[in-house]
Amino acid sequence: MNASATPIPVKIVVAGGFAVGKSTFVSSISDIDPLTTEAAMTKASEEVDHLGDATGKTSTTVAMDFGRVALSQELVLYLFGTPGQDRFHFMWDELVRGAIGAVVLVDTGRLEACFPAVDYMERAGVPFVVAVNAFDGVLRHHPEDVREALDVPAHVPVLVTDARHRAAVRDTLVGLVRHAMTMATADA
Amino acid sequence: MTESDTDDNFRAFRVRPYLLTGGRTRAAVDLPLEALVRTTESGHASLANQSRERHQIVSLCASPQSVAEISAHLSIHLQVARVLVGDLVQEGLVATHVASTEKTTERPDLRLLEQVLDGLQSL
Ligand SMILES: Nc1nc2c(ncn2[C@@H]2O[C@H](COP(=O)(O)OP(=O)(O)OP(=O)(O)O)[C@@H](O)[C@H]2O)c(=O)[nH]1
Numbered sequence: 200m201n202a203s204a205t206p207i208p209v210k211i212v213v214a215g216g217f218a219v220g221k222s223t224f225v226s227s228i229s230d231i232d233p234l235t236t237e238a239a240m241t242k243a244s245e246e247v248d249h250l251g252d253a254t255g256k257t258s259t260t261v262a263m264d265f266g267r268v269a270l271s272q273e274l275v276l277y278l279f280g281t282p283g284q285d286r287f288h289f290m291w292d293e294l295v296r297g298a299i300g301a302v303v304l305v306d307t308g309r310l311e312a313c314f315p316a317v318d319y320m321e322r323a324g325v326p327f328v329v330a331v332n333a334f335d336g337v338l339r340h341h342p343e344d345v346r347e348a349l350d351v352p353a354h355v356p357v358l359v360t361d362a363r364h365r366a367a368v369r370d371t372l373v374g375l376v377r378h379a380m381t382m383a384t385a386d387a
Numbered sequence: 388m389t390e391s392d393t394d395d396n397f398r399a400f401r402v403r404p405y406l407l408t409g410g411r412t413r414a415a416v417d418l419p420l421e422a423l424v425r426t427t428e429s430g431h432a433s434l435a436n437q438s439r440e441r442h443q444i445v446s447l448c449a450s451p452q453s454v455a456e457i458s459a460h461l462s463i464h465l466q467v468a469r470v471l472v473g474d475l476v477q478e479g480l481v482a483t484h485v486a487s488t489e490k491t492t493e494r495p496d497l498r499l500l501e502q503v504l505d506g507l508q509s510l
């Protein structure tokens with residue numbers, strides 16, 4: 200077996216509220232048509248889920264869409280879009296494990312939809328950037344207003360993106376990786 | 388629909404995904420979503436004798452695929468894919484890059500992040 204022929208996988212999580220543009224963001228940069236994987240609720244997570252009935256049985260599955268970007272011969276980036284509701288947080292634990300970090304997408308029309316994601320990433324110590332998706336190129340709020348409204352710490356970048364455009368998505372990912380590097384340097 | 392009908396449906400839904408794994412819900416090896424799986428030479432040689440899902444995995448991973456991709460392409464739950472891949476890893480029919488638990492909980496180090504940055508900027 201030639202082990203060097205297998206690239207190293209890295210991943211980035213794309214989080215945010217309902218219909219904020221997560222799937223669009225992933226598909227704009229993915230080499231493949233985004234795929235969907237389903238995960239069933241695990242035992243431990245039943246405690247945090249409120250759909251489960253009294254006996255702890257639950258039929259909840261979570262669908263995640265994801266894309267794949269070849270960064271070089273040796274490196275593959277996976278982008279996982281994840282549902283934003285609190286009850287899917289069990290999936291986030293799994294998603295952020297070993298991840299470079301997260302992009303939290305924000306629709307300025309519904310800022311509050313991304314609270315859970317910002318909150319989660321902060322508490323989990325996951326490097327993240329907040330990316331304001333300028334729907335139709337219209338930015339209804341200045342990024343710094345968004346920072347203030349969401350109470351995003353000063354060291355976390357608040358960027359403007361456009362989920363439909365590959366270059367904008369790439370720049371957002373670059374912003375996240377730079378931020379992750381800063382955090383890795385600070386930790387070391 | 389009666390109460391017991393609902394119950395039966397519920398049970399069927401819960402059980403069916405794991406029929407493929409003989410009821411096992413835990414994988415033999417720790418496999419993150421993005422772990423890349425690649426068919427080994429013995430894997431290629433074994434193809435003729437594999438059951439449907441195992442055959443699909445072994446042929447799919449001729450070019451490296453993540454556990455998430457395997458789950459998506461075979462339309463099986465992530466955890467089921469993990470159990471099947473875990474078996475194949477133990478039997479030496481596929482190999483995976485990310486092996487150690489400790490390693491996969493860590494964030495990528497600076498060197499790896501620099502490579503990612505270079506890669507993104509060259510897109
Ligand atoms: N005009 C405009 N539409 C957008 C933009 N980004 C996404 N959309 C549209 O908004 C809708 C939701 O986008 P998705 O990418 O599916 O959002 P999502 O966050 O994946 O949604 P859920 O997975 O359902 O939570 C789709 O119809 C997109 O085409 C944008 O920047 N501008």
Ligand SMILES: [Mg+2]
Pocket residue numbers: 221222223264280
């Ligand atoms: Mg979506």
